């Protein structure tokens with residue numbers, strides 16, 4: 349295990365998260381937000397991954413190591429993509445097995461299930477969607493928000509969504525919408541102008557997060573191209589960590605990504621003034637993730653090679 353680079357607020361460590369996590373103090377982490385390799389049955393990613401029960405056991409072991417490291421107010425947010433069973437037009441239910449193991453065996457609480465709709469997902473898998481036209485395209489990941497105790501630190505007012513046009517009209521002209529204050533809506537709600545037309549600067553978001561994953565202009569990809577290497581194949585959009593970091597932590601809190609990949613989480617945390625630690629197994633991915641903190645192509649090339657040569661960079 350070694351430090352690849354440090355920034356003003358964080359650092360990236362190269363190593364196996366199961367080992368690195370053991371070095372953290374108990375009750376020290378406010379938020380773990382991460383996206384592990386998915387158990388791609390019969391379709392190995394470049395970094396390889398386990399399948400079936402081996403995968404569930406591996407992830408459960410890591411969840412067990414993480415639990416005491418979280419503060420009592422802490423959360424563990426994990427993004428898990430949909431996976432088909434090998435050779436069949438049916439889905440694996442591994443995300444639900446992980447959920448049950450974490451809650452039943454490790455004492456995590458499911459604070460809330462979230463679903464990330466990737467609005468730019470391409471039709472896949474090819475066999476069942478594109479060729480045989482038997483299934484709809486996959487565009488939703490489950491994101492389990494686990495907590496150590498039932499009432500983790502959270503403030504939904506930090507992640508309000510923009511109001512719809514209709515809600516903006518309602519707030520500015522409530523009399524046009526509510527004729528009778530005592531009328532009961534079909535949903536059972538009473539539409540009082542005083543409470544419903546209050547401007548909170550945004551709407552309470554739903555647990556269906558809609559973000560596209562098509563950003564191809566960022567510094568990370570630009571410098572990957574300049575260094576003639578491929579970008580990480582399984583990045584999530586920065587909107588995902590931005591949402592949960594704003595929702596579940598405050599400035600100065602410690603955010604950890606245990607499967608950091610291209611370190612989208614580190615960039616998000618640094619921008620949002622949170623301390624952060626990212627852990628990544630692959631030297632190449634960790635070295636390339638430093639591009640997020642480089643000023644120009646020249647610095648990116650030097651930083652990449654230095655990290656691969658075993659040095660640690662300070663930004």
Ligand SMILES: C[S@@+](CC[C@H](N)C(=O)[O-])C[C@H]1O[C@@H](n2cnc3c(N)ncnc32)[C@H](O)[C@@H]1O
Pocket residue numbers: 363364365366382383384385386395580582583584585606607608609610611612613627628629630633
């Ligand atoms: C789905 S990717 C994460 C992508 C990341 N969210 C991003 O936006 O770039 C999972 C990463 O976990 C890394 N990984 C796999 N096993 C690991 C382990 N035991 N410890 C740390 N990292 C690991 C892989 O190399 C891969 O880069």
